[in-house]
Amino acid sequence: MRYTAPLTLALATSATALDFSLSNDTDSSVWSAVPDAPVSSSHSSSLVSRLWNLPSKRQAGWSPPSNLANALQEVWDHCMSTYSNFWGFKNYGWDQIHATGGKINVCVRWESSTAITEAQRAQVASVYAAQYQKWFAWLYGYDGFPYSNIPVKVVGWAVRDKSLLQGSTAGITVYTDTDSEGAPQCSEACGRFFHQDGNYNSCPGGTDAHYDHSLWLTDGFGGGAGGDWGQRIGREYFMGALGTANVHILLHEMGHTFGLDDFYDWLPTGQTNFIMNAGSATSITDFDGWMLRNWWNGLSRYRGWQ
Numbered sequence: 358m359r360y361t362a363p364l365t366l367a368l369a370t371s372a373t374a375l376d377f378s379l380s381n382d383t384d385s386s387v388w389s390a391v392p393d394a395p396v397s398s399s400h401s402s403s404l405v406s407r408l409w410n411l412p413s414k415r416q417a418g419w420s421p422p423s424n425l426a427n428a429l430q431e432v433w434d435h436c437m438s439t440y441s442n443f444w445g446f447k448n449y450g451w452d453q454i455h456a457t458g459g460k461i462n463v464c465v466r467w468e469s470s471t472a473i474t475e476a477q478r479a480q481v482a483s484v485y486a487a488q489y490q491k492w493f494a495w496l497y498g499y500d501g502f503p504y505s506n507i508p509v510k511v512v513g514w515a516v517r518d519k520s521l522l523q524g525s526t527a528g529i530t531v532y533t534d535t536d537s538e539g540a541p542q543c544s545e546a547c548g549r550f551f552h553q554d555g556n557y558n559s560c561p562g563g564t565d566a567h568y569d570h571s572l573w574l575t576d577g578f579g580g581g582a583g584g585d586w587g588q589r590i591g592r593e594y595f596m597g598a599l600g601t602a603n604v605h606i607l608l609h610e611m612g613h614t615f616g617l618d619d620f621y622d623w624l625p626t627g628q629t630n631f632i633m634n635a636g637s638a639t640s641i642t643d644f645d646g647w648m649l650r651n652w653w654n655g656l657s658r659y660r661g662w663q
Contacts, residue, residue, distance in 0.1 A: 381621045382610070383580040387636045417500050419654045421647050428625035428644065433651055435625075436618055444659055448553055448585040450615035451656055453569045456555055459504035461489065464513040464532070464543035464568035467521065468575040469592045475524025477596070482511040484599050485572055488607050492615070495646035500654055501663040512568055515541035530566055540575070543568055550586045570614060580635075583610030605639045608632050612645065616652050 381387055421429050437443055454461060465481065467473065473481075486509035496502045513530040516522060522531060536542040545551040547560035549569045557567045570587030578591040588610035598604045612633050613619075620634040630637040631644045638645075657663050 381580075382582055382619065382635060383578070387580060419500075419651070421650070422643070424627070425644055425647055428628045429647055429651055431625040432618070432648055433655070435623070436616075439618075444656075446585075448550070449652075449656070450570075450585070451652065452660075453549060453585075454504070454507060455660070455662060456549070457569065459507050461507060461509045461570075462512045462568045463509060463587070464515060464530075464548070464571050465511055466515045466541050466543065466571050466573040466575075467517075467592070468540045468573065468578075470517060470521070471576070471592070472521045472523050475522075475526075477599075478511075478514070478522070478524075478529075480599050481572075481595075484604065485509065485511065485607070488604050489611060491603070491608065491641050492611060492646075492649060495641075495649050496653060499650055501657065502653060503662075511572075512566060513543050513547070515543045515571075517541055530562065540573075543571060581606045581610040583613030585614065588614065603640045605632065608641060609635055612649070615649060616656075617645075617648055 440446075450461075463485065465478075489507070489509045493504075493507050497505050511529065513532055514522060514526075515532040515534060517533070519526075519531055519533065530544075530547070532541070532543045534542045534544050544560065547557060547562070547567045548571075549555075549567060552560075552567075555564075557564045560566055570585065572587060573589035574592040574595055575589060576592050578589065578594075581588060581590040583589070588607060590606050590610065594606065595604065598607075609632050617633050624634065628634075628644050631642040632638045632640065633645055633648065
């Protein structure tokens with residue numbers, strides 16, 4: 358877990374951002390070798406691997422595959438020893454979906470002077486939601502996870518000028534607010550990052566119009582960043598990836614929103630290629646999925662959610 362000053366992330370002057378991604382994530386060279394990366398050994402297409410993750414095998418409690426158990430314990434121990442205020446922090450993605458009863462509202466920060474059509478905005482919303490579902494598929498039906506479907510909805514766009522949003526903007530809130538560095542920002546009055554007590558009385562539209570975190574698309578931005586505030590990736594990269602099944606940098610940064618760590622300075626035993634090891638995989642592997650399950654198993658019990 359990495360804390361960064363508000364100025365660094367240009368989020369706000371009144372709140373401290375929690376950024377799980379190391380600065381290496383923003384180095385585009387980290388991701389350049391991904392297309393040639395080998396398939397993770399923990400993401401085997403063997404019958405055993407596929408059967409293990411069927412819903413009928415998603416037993417209660419913590420019982421990962423034996424070939425992943427030691428490495429998963431190493432990761433959990435590493436997080437426990439290196440994260441600041443591991444249990445006390447209350448704005449993980451987990452806390453966000455618990456507060457909303459199992460849904461995520463997102464506001465897009467369009468840090469660009471390029472116009473975007475209504476059809477493109479619909480595609481942005483669809484692809485973004487689809488990437489989250491790739492993570493959530495590991496949780497549905499597993500170990501008392503209370504939701505069978507987590508809808509992910511884009512409720513707003515922040516832009517430099519409203520004219521950049523071509524076509525109808527019905528159903529979304531359009532913001533022209535800016536942060537301390539002049540980047541478009543969705544209204545602080547409506548953001549969970551700024552109102553972790555859940556009080557959205559000052560938000561036009563109230564709770565229904567609030568956003569839990571942001572998708573921040575920035576011209577010329579290399580790599581990515583992620584934390585409780587959402588994810589930041591390059592606009593050109595994301596728009597160019599709308600036709601692909603796995604937007605791998607975004608998948609990595611989404612993992613950070615739910616507490617998963619980076620692996621720039623160490624690797625768990627026997628694991629080399631997985632989405633949270635930046636630049637080594639293009640899709641969520643079994644090891645990634647079980648790391649996510651480990652978080653649910655531990656945090657849900659500590660929080661008293663089950």
